[in-house]
Amino acid sequence: MSTPTPAKGRILIAEDVRVIAFKMAQALQGAGYIVETAVDGEECLNKARQTLPDLVVLDIMMPKMHGIEVLKTMRDEHRTARTGVIVCTAKDYKTEHDEAARLGVFDFLTKPFEPALLVEKVDAFFARRGGFKGAPEFPTPIIADEVQPATFTPVLDLTRLRYTLWGTRGSTPVPGARFLRHGGNTSCMSVGLGDEQFIFDAGTGIRELGFDLLNTTRRKLHLFITHTHWDHIQGFPFFAPAYVPGFEITIYGAEGFGKDLKSVLRGQLDREYFPVQMEDMQSYLQFRHLAENPMPIGSALVSWEFSQHPGATVGYKIEIEDKKIAWVPDNEFLQGYTGPPEDLTRDHPLVVPYGRMIDFLSDADVVIHEAQYTCEEYPKKVRWGHSSVSNACVLMKLAGVRKWIVTHHDPMHDDAFLDAKLQVTRQILERLGHEMQVTHAYDGETEYFR
Numbered sequence: 001m002s003t004p005t006p007a008k009g010r011i012l013i014a015e016d017v018r019v020i021a022f023k024m025a026q027a028l029q030g031a032g033y034i035v036e037t038a039v040d041g042e043e044c045l046n047k048a049r050q051t052l053p054d055l056v057v058l059d060i061m062m063p064k065m066h067g068i069e070v071l072k073t074m075r076d077e078h079r080t081a082r083t084g085v086i087v088c089t090a091k092d093y094k095t096e097h098d099e100a101a102r103l104g105v106f107d108f109l110t111k112p113f114e115p116a117l118l119v120e121k122v123d124a125f126f127a128r129r130g131g132f133k134g135a136p137e138f139p140t141p142i143i144a145d146e147v148q149p150a151t152f153t154p155v156l157d158l159t160r161l162r163y164t165l166w167g168t169r170g171s172t173p174v175p176g177a178r179f180l181r182h183g184g185n186t187s188c189m190s191v192g193l194g195d196e197q198f199i200f201d202a203g204t205g206i207r208e209l210g211f212d213l214l215n216t217t218r219r220k221l222h223l224f225i226t227h228t229h230w231d232h233i234q235g236f237p238f239f240a241p242a243y244v245p246g247f248e249i250t251i252y253g254a255e256g257f258g259k260d261l262k263s264v265l266r267g268q269l270d271r272e273y274f275p276v277q278m279e280d281m282q283s284y285l286q287f288r289h290l291a292e293n294p295m296p297i298g299s300a301l302v303s304w305e306f307s308q309h310p311g312a313t314v315g316y317k318i319e320i321e322d323k324k325i326a327w328v329p330d331n332e333f334l335q336g337y338t339g340p341p342e343d344l345t346r347d348h349p350l351v352v353p354y355g356r357m358i359d360f361l362s363d364a365d366v367v368i369h370e371a372q373y374t375c376e377e378y379p380k381k382v383r384w385g386h387s388s389v390s391n392a393c394v395l396m397k398l399a400g401v402r403k404w405i406v407t408h409h410d411p412m413h414d415d416a417f418l419d420a421k422l423q424v425t426r427q428i429l430e431r432l433g434h435e436m437q438v439t440h441a442y443d444g445e446t447e448y449f450r
């Protein structure tokens with residue numbers, strides 16, 4: 001037994017010659033329509049009023065009531081005023097044809113006609129009507145082949161400067177349904193142009209970037225580490241290009257207060273923690289401590305500035321083409337301040353020590369910076385190295401930032417919480433009178449520049 005398909009529409013055929021009516025009904029039923037018939041004008045009008053069909057196929061020459069009279073009456077009555085009509089006439093009935101057209105019909109059929117033509121016109125009626133009563137009829141633009149322009153198929157221009165946020169979580173990765181929209185990978189961003197690849201931090205997000213790079217021709221990679229807390233290095237052992245000969249990876253970072261950068265990265269690959277060691281990495285790895293500022297690297301200029309965070313932590317700014325992108329995922333601006341944000345001017349004694357960071361961000365086109373704690377959470381987290389939302393807003397205002405992407409989301413903050421937190425951020429900026437674009441970063445977020 002086959003499942004019945006839903007009917008395409010209900011049609012009333014008004015035709016006094018029974019054999020013609022039968023053939024018409026048969027063709028339309030075969031095409032999936034529900035069909036009833038009327039043998040004269042009166043019966044047609046009564047059925048149209050009672051059963052309210054979608055479409056009436058109306059013969060003009062009929063006993064008892066002329067087709068034009070039927071049509072006039074239908075148009076005058078509320079319930080049938082908008083019922084679709086296809087009129088069937090013989091060739092020479094021009095007056096009737098014009099009158100029917102004036103009263104509003106969908107189309108005409110000139111007798112005699114093939115059932116296939118009837119089905120075609122009925123199909124066209126239902127296609128235009130969209131099957132929804134009372135819906136407006138949108139005209140279908142039919143453009144002849146010779147005037148139709150080539151099909152418009154825009155393609156993404158992959159040669160443009162772009163950045164991608166591969167990991168936007170702070171502290172520790174968080175998998176799970178409540179974190180789907182923002183993502184759970186820890187800090188990592190890439191900036192790419194042509195054959196050049198700049199990478200900022202090596203949190204778990206770098207793993208995905210690694211697989212992406214294997215499919216490109218990019219082999220010269222520059223990896224800038226802000227500091228060596230877990231959430232900024234723990235993806236490195238899973239960074240596939242490190243194991244592939246032909247990749248040349250230069251890793252930059254501040255000189256730590258204890259171990260140097262190489263020792264820290266090597267340490268997390270110790271046998272006690274990981275099955276593969278740094279010596280097994282087949283790429284050409286080199287390490288550079290930050291000294292020169294700014295550093296010209298390829299077509300980019302990379303500068304750095306110390307941020308307020310435990311240990312030797314920096315933020316970076318990359319200038320490439322005519323764009324400047326700042327990456328400062330960990331920065332406790334105005335450490336310990338829990339008061340309102342309005343009164344904090346550039347020359348306020350609490351603000352003065354942060355002048356260099358304010359200047360550092362002031363010319364960036366995009367600032368990717370944290371605001372990890374809500375104002376309620378912050379008093380318990382002072383000196384943990386992260387800003388309260390309102391203190392981060394003050395930084396954006398004082399630096400005159402116009403586009404801020406908030407990153408380093410707290411692992412305790414799920415998607416719904418972050419949505420609400422973003423609204424609070426916008427309200428604080430409004431209160432400060434600082435108009436700017438602010439969004440929450442999410443894993444995989446990519447922007448192409450013009």
Ligand SMILES: [Zn+2]
Binds near residue numbers: 330
């Ligand atoms: Zn961090």
Ligand SMILES: [Zn+2]
Binds near residue numbers: 227229309330385
């Ligand atoms: Zn940290």
